[in-house]
Amino acid sequence: xxxxxxxxxxxxxxxxxxxxxxxxxxxxxxxxxxxxxxxxxxxxxxxxxxxxxxxxxxxxxxxxxxxxxxxxxxxxxxxxxxxxxxxxxxxxxxxxxxxxxxxxxxxxxx
Amino acid sequence: xxxxxxxxxxxxxxxxxxxxxxxxxxxxxxxxxxxxxxxxxxxxxxxxxxxxxxxxxxxxxxxxxxxxxxxxxxxxxxxxxxxxxxxxxxxxxxxxxxxxxxxxxxxxxxx
Numbered sequence: 001x002x003x004x005x006x007x008x009x010x011x012x013x014x015x016x017x018x019x020x021x022x023x024x025x026x027x028x029x030x031x032x033x034x035x036x037x038x039x040x041x042x043x044x045x046x047x048x049x050x051x052x053x054x055x056x057x058x059x060x061x062x063x064x065x066x067x068x069x070x071x072x073x074x075x076x077x078x079x080x081x082x083x084x085x086x087x088x089x090x091x092x093x094x095x096x097x098x099x100x101x102x103x104x105x106x107x108x109x110x
Numbered sequence: 111x112x113x114x115x116x117x118x119x120x121x122x123x124x125x126x127x128x129x130x131x132x133x134x135x136x137x138x139x140x141x142x143x144x145x146x147x148x149x150x151x152x153x154x155x156x157x158x159x160x161x162x163x164x165x166x167x168x169x170x171x172x173x174x175x176x177x178x179x180x181x182x183x184x185x186x187x188x189x190x191x192x193x194x195x196x197x198x199x200x201x202x203x204x205x206x207x208x209x210x211x212x213x214x215x216x217x218x219x220x221x
Contacts, residue, residue, distance in 0.1 A: 004152070008150070032208050032209070034209055036212075041215075041217070042214055042215070043112070043114075043116075043200050043212035043213050043214045043215045044153075044200070044212045045112065045212070046112075046209055046210070046211060046212075049208070049209045088153070090210075092208065094208070096141055096143075096158050096160060096165060096166065096204070097155060097158070097166065098155070098210060099152075100152045100153040101152060102150070102151065102152045103152075
């Protein structure tokens with residue numbers, strides 16, 4: 001079983017839709033969870049950072065962590081064409097090493 | 111801008127060439143990383159430096175040689191690369207072994 005599983009998509013939605021992106025993981029030691037957004041030919045940009053279980057909201061973005069199910073989610077409300085990118089989940093147990101998912105490619109159509 | 115810069119942004123090299131990638135961070139972070147990003151694969155961690163000391167070498171072939179002269183600069187020296195080494199090479203820095211901030215990457219093509 002891979003440490004982090006993420007559906008690569010692609011995912012295509014109409015403008016204004018609510019987008020749900022997910023990752024599952026197998027290592028119960030993971031405590032720090034991140035979502036990165038990567039536009040084509042650019043480096044990943046940190047979008048959300050959460051510690052342990054719970055929700056975190058930042059504008060149109062909400063990150064959820066369910067440690068009991070080893071499941072994390074990123075929700076995007078009122079999606080915009082500018083949200084079109086690849087979204088990467090990442091997590092760690094507090095060491096220097098982040099473990100990344102493969103990324104989900106999202107397209108928001110006007 | 112994340113405060114992490116990488117040069118060059120694009121590099122084409124032959125298999126017998128020697129070249130170097132440069133990364134600089136202006137964030138005062140103590141940890142720096144090299145990653146390789148290939149199509150349809152997760153980001154692959156290559157090297158980690160913490161306070162200029164290498165703390166992780168993720169079984170990277172010796173044709174990749176990192177150098178960290180100080181906590182703000184990181185280099186990746188390349189020699190006798192293979193076509194399968196063509197990828198996006200990303201540098202990142204981190205303040206405390208948690209969230210990492212990435213540079214824009216160097217797109218490397220090996221002919």
